[in-house]
Amino acid sequence: MRMTMNMNFRHIFVILFTLIVSVVFTDSRAQKAVLSLDSSSIKIGERVQLRLNVALPKTATIYWPAIADTLTSKIEVANKTKVDTNSTSRQEFVNYSQNLLITSFDTGFHYIPPFTVYYSYSGDTSRHLLLTDAVYLKVRTVEVDTTRAIRDIHGPIQAPLTFSEIAPYLGAIAIVGLIIGLIWYYFWRKRMNKPLFPMLAKVVGPPWEIALQNLVLLDDKKLWQNGKIKEYYSELTDILRQYLFQQHGIEAMEMITSEILVAYDSAGLQPEGRAILSSILVQADYTKFAKAIPQRSENELSMTYAKQFLETTKPVVALPDIKNAAKPPIQTTDPELKA
Amino acid sequence: MLENNISELNEKIQRESAFVDMLTMEMHRVIVGQKQMIERLIIGLLSNGHVLLEGVPGLAKTLAIKSLANSIDLSFSRIQFTPDLLPADVVGTMIYSPRQEEFHVRKGPVFANFILADEINRSPAKVQSALLEAMQEKQVTIGDKTYPLPDPFLVLATQNPLEQEGTYPLPEAQVDRFMLKLVITYPSKQEEKVILRQNINNEVLSTRKILKPADIQRAREIVKEVYLDEKIENYITDIVFASRFPADYNLKKYKDLIRYGASPRASIFLAMAAKALAFIKRRGYVIPEDVRAVAHDVLRHRIGLTYEAEAENITTEDIINEILNSVEVP
Numbered sequence: 001m002r003m004t005m006n007m008n009f010r011h012i013f014v015i016l017f018t019l020i021v022s023v024v025f026t027d028s029r030a031q032k033a034v035l036s037l038d039s040s041s042i043k044i045g046e047r048v049q050l051r052l053n054v055a056l057p058k059t060a061t062i063y064w065p066a067i068a069d070t071l072t073s074k075i076e077v078a079n080k081t082k083v084d085t086n087s088t089s090r091q092e093f094v095n096y097s098q099n100l101l102i103t104s105f106d107t108g109f110h111y112i113p114p115f116t117v118y119y120s121y122s123g124d125t126s127r128h129l130l131l132t133d134a135v136y137l138k139v140r141t142v143e144v145d146t147t148r149a150i151r152d153i154h155g156p157i158q159a160p161l162t163f164s165e166i167a168p169y170l171g172a173i174a175i176v177g178l179i180i181g182l183i184w185y186y187f188w189r190k191r192m193n194k195p196l197f198p199m200l201a202k203v204v205g206p207p208w209e210i211a212l213q214n215l216v217l218l219d220d221k222k223l224w225q226n227g228k229i230k231e232y233y234s235e236l237t238d239i240l241r242q243y244l245f246q247q248h249g250i251e252a253m254e255m256i257t258s259e260i261l262v263a264y265d266s267a268g269l270q271p272e273g274r275a276i277l278s279s280i281l282v283q284a285d286y287t288k289f290a291k292a293i294p295q296r297s298e299n300e301l302s303m304t305y306a307k308q309f310l311e312t313t314k315p316v317v318a319l320p321d322i323k324n325a326a327k328p329p330i331q332t333t334d335p336e337l338k339a
Numbered sequence: 340m341l342e343n344n345i346s347e348l349n350e351k352i353q354r355e356s357a358f359v360d361m362l363t364m365e366m367h368r369v370i371v372g373q374k375q376m377i378e379r380l381i382i383g384l385l386s387n388g389h390v391l392l393e394g395v396p397g398l399a400k401t402l403a404i405k406s407l408a409n410s411i412d413l414s415f416s417r418i419q420f421t422p423d424l425l426p427a428d429v430v431g432t433m434i435y436s437p438r439q440e441e442f443h444v445r446k447g448p449v450f451a452n453f454i455l456a457d458e459i460n461r462s463p464a465k466v467q468s469a470l471l472e473a474m475q476e477k478q479v480t481i482g483d484k485t486y487p488l489p490d491p492f493l494v495l496a497t498q499n500p501l502e503q504e505g506t507y508p509l510p511e512a513q514v515d516r517f518m519l520k521l522v523i524t525y526p527s528k529q530e531e532k533v534i535l536r537q538n539i540n541n542e543v544l545s546t547r548k549i550l551k552p553a554d555i556q557r558a559r560e561i562v563k564e565v566y567l568d569e570k571i572e573n574y575i576t577d578i579v580f581a582s583r584f585p586a587d588y589n590l591k592k593y594k595d596l597i598r599y600g601a602s603p604r605a606s607i608f609l610a611m612a613a614k615a616l617a618f619i620k621r622r623g624y625v626i627p628e629d630v631r632a633v634a635h636d637v638l639r640h641r642i643g644l645t646y647e648a649e650a651e652n653i654t655t656e657d658i659i660n661e662i663l664n665s666v667e668v669p
Contacts (some may be wrong), residue, residue, distance in 0.1 A: 193667075234570075234669070253667050256627045288669060289568045290624035291345050 030093075031056050033117045035132035043140050044107055047078055050100040054117050054130060058094050063118040063127070067100065072113065074106045075137065104139045111136060193238065207246035208314035214239045215306055224299045232299065233284040236306055240280065243310065257281045273312040276305045345566055348623030355561050359619050361549055362410055369406045369544045370399050371537070372530035378619065379521050379636055380407050380495070384555065385562050385618060386611040388518025389474055389494040391459070391509075391640065396499060398523040404455045404495040410546040411555065413452035414489065420462040422505060426469035430479045444481050449473050452489050452552070456496035460506045467513050470494060474516045491555055511599075511643070518608045519633070520640040558618070565614040566624040570669035572610070574627055578634060579606045581662045582642050588665050596653055598643035605641045612637055627668045635659050 031054075038049040050071075056062055064083050070076050079101040088095045104110055117130045189196050205213075218239065223232035241252035241260070250263045260281065264274055280302055286292035294302075359381060366377050376392070380403060383390040392400040408415035418429060431447035448454070449470070459467060473479050477488045496517070498509070514520070526534065537544070581588040583600030612633040613625045620629070635656065642655045 230570075251664070254664050256631055256668050258628060285626055288570055289566075289626050290622075291566065291568070 030090075031060070031119065031128075031130055033115065033130040033132040035112070035115055035135055037112075037135050037137060040136060041138040041140060042104070043142060045103060045105055047101050047103045048137070050102050050112070050135075052098050052100070052115055052132065054096040055088055055093050056096065056119055057092055057121075059092075060119045060121055062096055063120075064096070064098070065115050065117060067098075071100075071102065072110065074108075074110050074139075075102050075104050075112060077101070078103050102137075104137065107139045107141045109136055109138055193242075206315075207243050208310050210246075211239050211243035212307065212310055215303065215310070219303060229287055229293060229299070233287040233302070236302060237281060237284045237288075240277070240306060240309065247315070248313070257285055270312050273309055276309045276312065280305050280309065345623050348561075348564055348566065349621075351561060352565075352618055352621055352623050355558055356618055356621055358550055358554055358558070362407075365410050365546045365549055366403070366406050369546055370403050371533045372526040373399060373403065373523065376400075376403055376521055376523055377407075378616075379519055379633075380404070381619060382612050382615040382633065383495070383519055384491075384493060385558055385615040386518065386608075387491060387493070387559060388608060388611060389496070389516060391514070391517040391520045392495070392497045392523055393500050393520060394497075394523030395525075398525065400497040400523055401455065401457055404453070404497070406546045407495070408453035408455070410548060411453075411550040411552070412548045413491070413552055413555075415453040415455070416448035416451035417455040417457060418448050419457050420459050420466065422461060422463065424462045424466045426466055429466060429469045430473065431481050433482045442482070444484065444486075446481070446486070447479075449479060450486070450488060452491055452493065454492075454494045456494055458499060459496040460498040460509060463507050464510055467507070467509055471513055471516065474513075491552065491559075514640045515602055515604055517640065518612065519636040521636055522639070562611075562615050562618045565617050565622075567610055567614060568624070571613070571625050571627065571630060574666070574669050575606055575609045575613075575630055577666045578609070578630070578638075578662055579603075581666050582638065582658070585662075588662070590661060590665055593658060593661060596645055596648035596651070597658065598645045601638050601641040605637055609633065609637045631663055634663060638662075 033052070033054045036051050036053070038051075042048050052065075054062065067077060067080060077100050081099045083096055083098045086095050086097070087093075102112075112135045114134045115132045117132075118127045119130065120127050186196065215236075218232070218235050221235075223229070223235070238253075241255075244250040244252040244260070244264075248267050248269060250260065250267055252260045252263070255263060257278075261274065261278055264277060283292075283294060283298065283302055287294060362381060363377055367374075370377065380390060382388070384407070392404070394400055405415070405417070418424075427447065429447050430449050431445050433442040434445045435441075436443050454470075454473075456470065459470075473488060473492070474494050477490070477492050479486050479488060494517075499506075525531075577588070579601045581590060582597065582605075585591065585593040585597060609630060610625075613629040616629045616632055617623070617625045638659050639655045642658055644653065644655060644658070648654075648658075
């Protein structure tokens with residue numbers, strides 16, 4: 001009897017030891033694979049996240065299951081993320097996860113079969129497997145309110161635009177805007193009668209010299225010879241008007257002919273220049289506003305007059321009077337002669 | 340050498356514009372001085388544009404209009420605008436005839452060639468608006484019928500700038516329909532002496548009918564033919580645009596002082612008035628001088644000023660002067 005009891009105690013001890021050791025051993029290697037759905041019920045065509053999580057020791061090598069475009073004949077995979085790894089609360093374990101975006105276009109209860117994940121330990125050639133649980137997905141149809149009127153099928157919903165999608169259009173708009181801006185700038189500078197690149201425009205001399213150069217350039221253009229009489233007289237008068245402003249401060253560009261002549265008189269310039277200026281401006285007015293067609297000699301004369309006008313009205317540089325400067329002071333004591 | 344058609348036009352104008360001197364002389368028999376006012380009234384007459392005269396009392400505004408109307412063999416109506424005037428008093432109304440048991444149209448004083456709307460700002464806006472259709476469309480609707488107004492049809496209105504109480508400033512829409520707004524100034528000392536003598540001697544002078552409606556019609560047709568070069572067109576649009584977008588014409592400081600710029604009517608009337616002035620000056624083409632000469636009268640009532648401008652005592656005259664001094668002359 002006593003012998004029998006000793007034997008039983010020994011058995012119980014062995015069984016308990018084995019159990020404790022196996023539990024401890026199993027815990028240290030608690031591999032698991034979990035398959036879960038964000039929602040077990042969706043409307044037809046709706047999408048839901050299916051998560052596959054696998055926890056394995058860091059030393060194990062995992063063989064992730066290949067996931068095709070469909071899980072079953074009724075479950076489609078719309079999108080899937082890459083397999084991600086993150087640490088768990090237990091230092092020696094690592095968690096593998098992948099999210100699948102699934103959908104179904106058939107109503108009813110659909111079975112999603114368990115996933116099989118293989119793994120092995122280093123130095124161990126045998127492969128172990130982990131099986132997830134199967135999950136069920138309920139796909140509901142859309143309830144039809146028969147009491148309401150029949151409406152048209154809703155059109156496709158526009159997905160929000162991303163920056164990368166609109167970037168090429170933005171680039172094109174920017175380029176077109178830049179081109180329009182440059183064209184506008186070109187015409188604006190032209191209309192203001194200013195050089196295209198003001199910083200590059202170089203001043204070559206005093207205003208009368210610039211005007212003289214411009215007259216020569218105008219002559220070279222041979223405008224009236226090519227029938228562009230109006231342009232010829234417009235440019236000719238503009239050169240003189242700009243000269244009057246730059247050289248004598250008469251704002252002739254904004255003045256009509258009569259005002260220019262009044263301002264000329266007020267500026268106290270050479271009277272002989274007035275008649276020349278008047279004749280050029282009156283001739284130009286006829287051509288510009290009354291469709292007058294001057295004769296060849298009149299066109300040539302206008303150019304000659306313009307150059308003559310510049311010569312007449314250009315500022316005269318006062319040269320030192322050498323003759324008088326060289327004259328020695330009178331050395332005399334005679335007060336009458338001295339005076 | 341002018342192009343053939345301009346030369347012909349010049350000759351035609353030399354012949355046809357002779358009446359302008361006669362008309363001016365006839366008016367000067369009655370009105371002393373006010374040369375510019377008379378010239379502008381003739382511009383209005385030649386270009387079929389209504390004229391608003393503004394000035395303190397006693398500057399012969401009403402007399403000038405009456406004299407102009409008297410010089411031409413056309414019908415003339417004077418409407419004295421008062422606070423109790425009704426639209427029907429201007430355009431006419433439907434009168435019920437008990438004998439015939441039906442409504443009859445009774446046409447108002449607006450059915451005349453010349454309308455003198457005296458002291459137009461003394462009547463409320465509804466009466467002023469009654470003139471709108473007449474001025475713009477040259478027709479009047481009474482009941483359900485529309486009646487055309489006689490041709491030529493010209494509204495010459497006066498207003499007094501001094502009195503504020505009991506006056507109704509003309510709405511922008513109506514004032515824009517006047518081609519010219521003339522500001523009448525005091526006569527010179529010499530002119531004042533002549534006026535004094537004429538009145539002391541009880542000389543009652545009035546103009547004689549020296550023109551026929553056909554003369555006016557013919558002159559108007561020639562005025563339309565006066566040549567307006569594209570350069571002048573650009574000059575006109577530049578002036579009008581400068582009143583709208585002053586910053587684009589180196590007038591940035593006026594940007595906040597202008598509430599609204601001149602309307603497209605300003606461009607049209609500037610061109611028409613410049614053509615009429617060229618005709619008066621016996622020219623078959625318009626020059627920038629013509630545009631500048633009429634610019635103040637065409638633009639002064641078409642530019643709205645902000646409170647800032649009023650606070651700084653800046654007037655539309657100042658703005659127009661600046662515009663004319665900034666816009667490049669072709």
